[in-house]
Amino acid sequence: MSARQQGLSAGLVIGALGVVFGDIGTSPIYTLQTVFNPEDPHPVPVSDANVYGVVSTIFWSVMIIVTVTYILLAMRLDNDGEGGIMALITLLRRRAGRPGRRTALFLAALGIFGASLFFGDSMITPAISVLSAVEGLKIVQPSLGELVVPITAVIIIVLFLVQRRGTEAVGRIFGPIMILWFVTIGGFGISGITRHPAILKALSPTYAVQFLAGHFGIAFFSLAAIVLSVTGAEALYADMGHFGRRAIAAGWLWLVLPACTLSYLGQGALVLDDPANVAGPFFLLVPSWLRLPLVLLATAATVIAAQAVITGAYSVAAQAAQLGYLPRLRIAHTSAQQIGQIYVPWINWLLLASVLTLVFAFRSSAALAYAYGMAVTGTITIATLMFFYVARKTWSTPPWILYTGAALLLAFDLLFVAANLTKLIHGAWLPLLIALTAFTVMTTWQKGRAIVTAQRRREEGSLRDFVDRLRTDPSLTRMVPGTSVFLNRGKETTPLAMRANVEHNHVRHVHVLILSIETQPVPRVPDEERITVDELGYADDGILHVTINYGYMDPQNLPAALRLLDPARTEGELQLGQASYFLSKIELRRGDAPTMAAWRKRLFIATSFITADAAEHFSLPRDRTVIMGSHIEV
Template identity: 70%
Template sequence: MRTNTDVGGARDTTRLAVVVGALGVVFGDIGTSPIYTVQTVFSPNDPHPVAVSPASVFGVISLIFWSVTIVVTLTYVTFVMRADNDGEGGIMALITLIRQRGAGGSRRATVTLAALGIFGASLFFGDSMITPAISVLSAVEGLKVVAPSLEALIVPITAVIIVVLFLFQRAGTAAVGRLFGPVMIAWFLTISACGIGGIARHPEILEALSPVYALEFMIGHFSIAFFTLAAVVLAVTGAEALYADMGHFGRRSITRAWLILVFPACILSYLGQGALILQDPANVSGPFFLLAPSWARLPLVLLATAATVIASQAVITGAYSVASQAAQLGYLPRLRIVHTSEEEVGQIYVPWTNWLLMVSVLTLVFAFETSAALAFAFGMAVTGTITITTLLFFHVVRERGAPLWLVILGAAPLLLVDLLFLAANLTKLVHGAWLPLLIGFTAFTVMTTWQRGRGIVTRRREDEEGSLRAFIDELHSLDPPLHRIPGTAVFLNRGKETAPLAMRANVEHNRVLHEHVVIVSIETRPVPRVPRSDRLVIDALGYTDDGITYVSARFGYMDPPNVPDVLRQLEGADIECPIEVDTASYFLSTIELRAGDTPTMARWRKHLFLATAGISADAAEYFGLPRNRTVIMGSHVEV
């Protein structure tokens, strides 16, 4: 017999495992920012260099501390992560919350805010490409500190590490978290110890925790401090991954890990680096690695490399979630999604997204070659995503009934900080900040084109299919009656209004129909998951004796749309059409898309839509249909 103590102990162990898993997946990005942030601020290659002086060092470290506190701890951990959609986070969750509430009744406002959110999600894809490149490069560049002769090996080593990382993704988030969690614990303890060592040599740096130094630097040296923000923002890279990965581990686990370990460790490292530079301005080149004693620098490089691989993991898993949600909400074609955990539905692997990211990351590594060259591109992606997330969050808060004065009081200072970071990064446009904007606009164009084209195809397809009710009435009026053959046929359909093309073709050309017919439509609701008790809606379509039943299967955008599995809920049920799932034949209606001459979209968008359609996952696999009992019948539609 289990006691309350046993149950409580098991629960505590589970919570600890989730926190460790979150450390291994969520915090790699923001946890490795100390490697390159301070170095980038004082880099002599910066187009707006910051001279090393006690005032600038105290000002920069104070800016970093308060930026992390305001953007990560206050904006994301305290506020934004409360705006979940049944446990799921990320910018796509905010979009669904806005769509559910209709943006205060204004369709134009809803469309505008949803489009802004889609652009934010597009920038996150840019972040997902840049993060692995800059993170792993910055760690491997530590080899220059240990042995300058190894500099030529930095790019090849980085490329090999990245390939191995993406090949490992199919093992699943849980496996990655179990492997990386203990590594990240060692990482945060190590950078804490190095930071404390630096502080001990120059304890005056602790004064930088006062906001006075940040304000004095911004006000007294604004022409310098403003441009410095473009590099300071690197300290908060990864905040968006905390929110995007919330569905994998939960808000509570992420919050605990951040406040107890990650936040203190990062701040100690920044303070230690500031102290080291105060001691000797020559230390601005690689201050993170120079904090360690000479004998420990090579082990630190190896540990940093492992940690930056984990940093890449944070945004990769976030990209999977965003891609999956975008596909379910109609902004991307259906993608092949592999659920890698039997316990956590949110833990997924999206092969197409994985390989696209791998190719993109390798391209960036070979094109830019150094982390410094990628730094400004990185900042632009992060600030754009953070600013849009903050704006959408406060809109959701307002729609939930918060007083306008309270929303303005909370939003104004936080948005001011975000907009300052965004403006500072825009000054680096020609120095690399154009890259995430290009990626973002490209992804945005693809997603909005797919949504537009999908609507056009749906309307054309509805015209071809005709009314389902009228079709059923026609079947009943046939003389002689249609020949019915033994067995169960399941026709997948887009909705209740139109007849399945495959069913219409079967009747018109083969003049037969199965004795038992189930028409199934998949409805994706704007929630992550739909309870099994609410999943099915059954309609006899006006006749209770014809063996034809309509079933609407409701799924959340994080639910796997497995049709045979959901139909098992009907086995043995008291309905007119007995379901024989294990022997049923499944019929799919496929559409061959062609670019027509009608002015529905610009011609280049038509071809983009057709190209995007080519990445659609196989419908039979996507819906979990048995290959040996699935029949595919097609038609064509002009866009």
């Protein structure tokens, strides 16, 4: 049963609190401090008017982007219960008609760039989150400042080393830890408000409007830091399939939003009480004897935030591979109960190397903040644009309402994007470079894969003609007992391994299954819709084509899927327990044909080397798997 079908329960809400809100829930640690950072290239002076304006702008940014855009709007659009940019891409493919096909293709490409930005987010979040928490040691004892980077590096290394064990066991305590976190920051926020209760006036939007309109030269640049208050907003949408919209909305409205709001108000009151507190308002809210325990709790919360975005990167990479934008990756499922809990080794080690590089290169959360904001604003803007396009194709809402809403929300998002572009030379280039690199790899792989598929189709020849030849000229082969399974890309062409087996070995098994895998634009396919059988024109030759349908979040276990075959459709007993599996291994070579630029050909061939072993990916028995090679030029 999906989270959406389960409805609302305390367990789902607690689970959502532990997984979904880690990133956005730890934003109060560094947001206000970053806005008033005196080392910022465009510093915001500390004054009463600016403090009211900044706190008010933070609150209303959170309300507009998180509550309105994601909770109230985006989460009402789902792809069979799943959300996120990849879900929007599949909805675009499904809903776009022929008149709007060009627009849909452009938006789908934009969505891939948004997914690429998420990879940048996945690298920056662990670095900035853990750094910001450990930096609390400088508030506890300034002499400990030199230990911040080494301690952060150790925590991150340990975090990535334990990923292979999965999050199932640790996940049981994530929810309670985050509940304690939100109660703690909300409580200390209230204590801060008591020092200067007038800060509650910042809840009025008039202070945000006055700040933006009356001090636009200062306010515009401050948006590059204010956007840090909504980091993790995409996670609310992306994790909807695990917990359901109602559980996420309940956790946000009843605990996370109030706690974060109280923390921002408390920090603002503290700065109004003494402008010197702007150096670390989050940790200075608590008494000195409680600061070290708060640093430990903050570190635990930021590790959880990092964990959420790391597992999110695994999911995005796996979905991209299923949809044909990345090569087949080795994926380990770390939970027998939760299908979405996966571990992707190649992505894990890439992220570890990238995160450590960021920690040692930037050395502070404030320096990383300039890079972080660009990744966040870019992802949010693309998701908003795609949402309104899909909503226009899906809902019966009057167009003028959707266009008005889109104009207002996109104008707000684009204001943040413009502000972050002013930090381009100060770090905002980093997520754009990461995203551009990931986008280039994914689009190159998609195009190269299409070229290889077309070339294979020419070399493989017609499957129907090949079956006809086997039937009319029995001398081509001799029959041997048993079942052979050949993996193929469809039923139009002959598997290269099957053609080689017949033409060179002059042998075929009594039962032959030609197996194709179709990834549907839905997260999961039920077992009753998993298998489609085609007799290829003859009901007595023992040769069948079997299509196995998977969703883009389904594990692709072929022996388990074949057990779903109806014996009445298989022209005799197959004896799958002793079946032999034949794979065609393709060696790619760079040719002279003008299919792609030379550098893209080299990139495509280099990317192919990270392709996971097919036998392992499809859970094939090693002792009964035969690999036959060939080469193709691109």
